[in-house]
Amino acid sequence: MTHLPDRVVIIGASVASAMLIERSRELGFAGEFIVMDSDPNAPYDRPPLSKQFLLATGPVEPAEWWPEATPILNAKAIGLLTDKRTVLTDKLGEVVADAVVIATGAGSIRLPNEPAGVLSLRTAEDALALRNAVDAGAASAIIIGAGTIGAELASTLAQRGLAVTVVDFAPQPMQRFFSGHLGEEAKAWMHQAGVVTHFGVAVKSIQKTDAQWTVQVSGLDLHADLVISAVGARPNTGWLTYSDLDISNGVCCTADGKALLTTGEIANGIFAIGDVSARQAEDGTFRRFESWTQAQRHGAALAEYFAGFESMELEQAPYGWTEQFGRKVQVHGMLPPAGELVQVYAAEERNAALYRVGSAEEDAAWIGVNAPRQFSRASMGMSLLS
Amino acid sequence: MGELWVDGGRCQGHARCWALAPETFEIDEEGYAHVIPGRENSGDEPNVRKAIRNCPERAILERETDDAGEKAEEVSTS
Numbered sequence: 001m002t003h004l005p006d007r008v009v010i011i012g013a014s015v016a017s018a019m020l021i022e023r024s025r026e027l028g029f030a031g032e033f034i035v036m037d038s039d040p041n042a043p044y045d046r047p048p049l050s051k052q053f054l055l056a057t058g059p060v061e062p063a064e065w066w067p068e069a070t071p072i073l074n075a076k077a078i079g080l081l082t083d084k085r086t087v088l089t090d091k092l093g094e095v096v097a098d099a100v101v102i103a104t105g106a107g108s109i110r111l112p113n114e115p116a117g118v119l120s121l122r123t124a125e126d127a128l129a130l131r132n133a134v135d136a137g138a139a140s141a142i143i144i145g146a147g148t149i150g151a152e153l154a155s156t157l158a159q160r161g162l163a164v165t166v167v168d169f170a171p172q173p174m175q176r177f178f179s180g181h182l183g184e185e186a187k188a189w190m191h192q193a194g195v196v197t198h199f200g201v202a203v204k205s206i207q208k209t210d211a212q213w214t215v216q217v218s219g220l221d222l223h224a225d226l227v228i229s230a231v232g233a234r235p236n237t238g239w240l241t242y243s244d245l246d247i248s249n250g251v252c253c254t255a256d257g258k259a260l261l262t263t264g265e266i267a268n269g270i271f272a273i274g275d276v277s278a279r280q281a282e283d284g285t286f287r288r289f290e291s292w293t294q295a296q297r298h299g300a301a302l303a304e305y306f307a308g309f310e311s312m313e314l315e316q317a318p319y320g321w322t323e324q325f326g327r328k329v330q331v332h333g334m335l336p337p338a339g340e341l342v343q344v345y346a347a348e349e350r351n352a353a354l355y356r357v358g359s360a361e362e363d364a365a366w367i368g369v370n371a372p373r374q375f376s377r378a379s380m381g382m383s384l385l386s
Numbered sequence: 387m388g389e390l391w392v393d394g395g396r397c398q399g400h401a402r403c404w405a406l407a408p409e410t411f412e413i414d415e416e417g418y419a420h421v422i423p424g425r426e427n428s429g430d431e432p433n434v435r436k437a438i439r440n441c442p443e444r445a446i447l448e449r450e451t452d453d454a455g456e457k458a459e460e461v462s463t464s
Contacts, residue, residue, distance in 0.1 A: 064444040292442060300439065321400060328399060372417025376401040
């Protein structure tokens with residue numbers, strides 16, 4: 001049976017919502033999509049903001065993947081009446097629809113008592129502010145947080161000639177992305193590029209004196225022209241505070257994206273896709289995947305649900321990537337933190353390696369470094385030969 | 387449906403297309419993709435549609451067949 005709405009309102013012009021629209025049209029959906037986003041630069045692609053964009057000149061380019069025929073209204077959602085499927089907005093009044101799709105993504109976590117002037121990277125505006133600061137002659141930067149964004153920024157800023165220092169409370173770079181694996185390798189990539197690292201340290205204070213910043217970490221004062229906070233992201237659910245949706249960890253949803261009320265019941269006609277959406281796993285817990293590919297799958301799966309057929313999109317293993325220090329890093333599957341890491345391929349002349357993590361069975365997880373061919377073969381369950 | 391080609395300027399070597407539709411896409415050692423010769427018209431097949439949708443760089447394009455020769459050049463230089 002189909003669940004085709006006539007009028008769908010989407011909050012957030014994201015990669016997830018683009019896929020929802022595109023896949024719906026492909027499946028013959030003839031209804032109306034109303035898309036709003038409060039970011040004046042939307043739609044744009046986020047992955048390049050920490051990389052190519054900082055090395056280039058010119059404005060943020062509109063995303064190639066946005067469906068041209070669907071306009072984006074510049075408005076901010078400020079509330080939701082779930083029982084009436086009505087979105088309250090700052091500029092458009094009340095928008096009523098048959099289906100409401102929440103795709104507001106995630107925003108940077110700011111440090112407690114963070115002083116004004118500390119940079120961050122999530123939006124096009126953030127990236128532009130950072131690039132302007134570098135263009136204006138900043139010679140050094142302290143990056144707080146060595147997740148994928150922090151590590152990518154370290155790589156890009158080092159490439160731009162800045163003296164870069166990375167600090168993190170975690171014992172290694174990209175602790176979460178790698179589930180605790182490859183820590184020494186990722187540190188070595190940083191060190192070879194001249195990046196100074198301090199892991200396992202807490203930030204005690206951040207202060208600006210004259211033109212320089214001082215970041216005090218456990219027993220050490222660090223100085224630089226720029227301080228960038230890259231400690232992670234939290235789902236953008238502030239506007240839903242007074243709704244009756246369960247927003248205890250992003251928008252809590254069923255496995256296929258139907259939003260749940262605080263009572264635990266499904267909120268009829270309300271869905272969440274992308275980074276803002278926490279999906280219920282088989283063990284009952286809610287999980288968020290901050291992943292470009294997962295966001296796409298959420299969008300495609302919802303389109304397929306609307307069209308009334310069983311979607312296989314969410315059955316696929318997670319896929320994530322990062323590019324840094326001349327390396328393209330790809331991860332397939334859920335890396336088991338306690339799983340054994342085995343290197344199964346290496347080509348040192350091009351810094352290439354492939355690692356299997358955990359079981360050798362079909363459901364093994366893989367990490368590829370500059371080895372897309374071997375990585376793809378492995379994650380398809382094929383032999384590495386040829 | 388037009389003829390499929392991979393824009394070498396956009397392709398970043400994720401190799402998703404090859405994972406989803408190996409009968410149509412092939413990748414080189416660096417992960418850069420191209421359409422297997424003879425498979426340029428497979429754009430209607432479900433696996434290929436899926437590959438096109440899932441390319442993070444939107445590098446798989448379709449074009450009208452009348453300027454095929456010119457674009458084919460572009461692909462081979464990537």
